[in-house]
Amino acid sequence: MTATDVAATAAGPAGDGSWAVETRGLVKRFGSNIAVNGVDLRIPRGCAFGYLGPNGAGKTTLIRVLLGLTGADAGTMSLLGHPVPARRDRALARVGAIVDEPRFHAHLTGRQNLQVLAAAREPAARDRIDASLKRVGILHRAEDRVSKYSMGMRQRLGVAACLIGDPELLILDEPMNGLDPAGMQEMRDMIRSLVDEGRTVVLSSHLLDEVQRTCDAVAIVDRGKVIRQGPIAELLAGTSVVVQVECSEPDRARALLEVSSLSASVGLEPGGLAITLPAGTTRDVIAEVARVLVGGSIAIYRLHPVQASLETWFLQVTSRLGDPE
Ligand SMILES: Nc1ncnc2c1ncn2[C@@H]1O[C@H](COP(=O)(O)OP(=O)(O)OP(=O)(O)O)[C@@H](O)[C@H]1O
Ligand SMILES: [Mg+2]
Structure with missing residues (x-):
């Protein structure tokens, strides 16, 4: 089935x-x-x-x-x-x-x-x-x-x-x-x-x-x-999308994204960034990430969107449950 x-x-x-x-x-x-x-x-x-x-x-x-x-x-x-x-x-x-x-x-x-x-x-x-x-x-x-x-x-x-x-x-x-x-x-x-x-x-x-x-x-x-x-x-359809980016100047790239209009949570990774975008993120939003970075003269070597696994989703849900409302 x-x-x-x-x-x-x-x-x-x-x-x-x-x-x-x-x-x-x-x-x-x-x-x-x-x-x-x-x-x-x-x-x-x-x-x-x-x-x-x-x-x-x-x-x-x-x-x-x-x-x-x-x-x-x-x-x-x-x-x-x-x-x-x-x-x-x-x-x-x-x-x-x-x-x-x-x-x-x-x-x-x-x-x-x-x-x-x-x-x-x-x-x-x-x-x-x-x-x-x-x-x-x-x-x-x-x-x-x-x-x-x-x-x-x-x-x-x-x-x-x-x-x-x-x-x-x-x-x-x-x-x-x-x-x-x-x-x-x-x-x-x-x-x-x-x-x-x-x-x-x-x-x-x-x-x-x-x-x-x-x-x-x-x-x-x-x-x-x-x-x-x-x-x-169906459960996965409600998960966030993580965009992995290999790029030059990751610190400055992060700062550029944080002041942009994107509602992204940006983490530093070796050689680049991991950008978490909310559920329902469309390809246009991913294109906007690339535009912001290129507009700031950041060199992009690789940009890879991955759907969060059920495991990531599970951890998100359970940790949210522990938070005070
Ligand atoms: N016979 C019992 N008497 C008292 N408390 C119990 C009893 N059996 C289970 N519990 C309690 O009920 C809760 C659920 O236990 P349960 O064994 O169903 O969990 P579980 O999800 O199967 O865990 P695990 O992944 O460790 O197998 C726990 O807080 C456990 O301490
Ligand atoms: Mg058990």
Whole structure:
């Protein structure tokens, strides 16, 4: 699914009238600490959705509430159109989840662990064990004890454990945790291929770059509150533009821009400037930057506009939240 498809889907629920995940006003408190604070989520089906926030933002708690592992203090929610907790069993029959990190019996083999899990599910789950192990690329290690598995292999076994239920929805808490760059790439590819099969993958992460690379849509959460959500392309459209300039006399160039009519924030960089322009900046504004500099007899060696990454945007948003109003 492309970002545009997500945008289209995000405008309304799926064909049968339901979202993969929908929450309204969800609240979970630990004493005076509000870990989930009025969360309204609408996650379209058939996409990879990132629940993105810093440590302690309430990501794991939200997932635990969604899965009914802990009760909500207020609000309503549904998974795959089934209200939870009223029809929790019905909902969870088509949901696979890894919370915190996958836990297995270390003294049993990968296959034996899946057999234990399959025994608690429908009979067809047992028949899916081989295909699931193959799917995540650890069939050749299926007869090894899990105690001998690397972190990456345990994560894969965790996904295999989800797949034996043939889930429509996978909920993965920090699936990139503990993985090296190659492992992350493999996990990302695996998530994308699950989405290509029409499944919905919801993952939590504090790795902004990973979410940007893996997901179609995102909710950004800070201190229990969702502060923005939507297709990544749409969120990026609201970000500032940074123009990197290599030029002569960077100090004087900065002074020229600061007294100009441009609403730019100008930083000095080695050999030039980084000019931050507000969201919605057009090409004409970038041309005006060049005019101001050339008009002041500054030699421009290179001028490169870059859209701020979601990470930059995220940092802007969270730091703004910390400011007194
Ligand atoms: N069982 C619990 N009892 C009391 N407080 C809790 C409990 N679980 C979580 N919290 C608190 O709720 C808040 C959210 O925690 P949570 O684990 O959901 O964050 P997170 O976003 O998953 O963080 P991380 O990125 O570190 O995994 C934190 O302030 C945490 O201390
Ligand atoms: Mg967590």
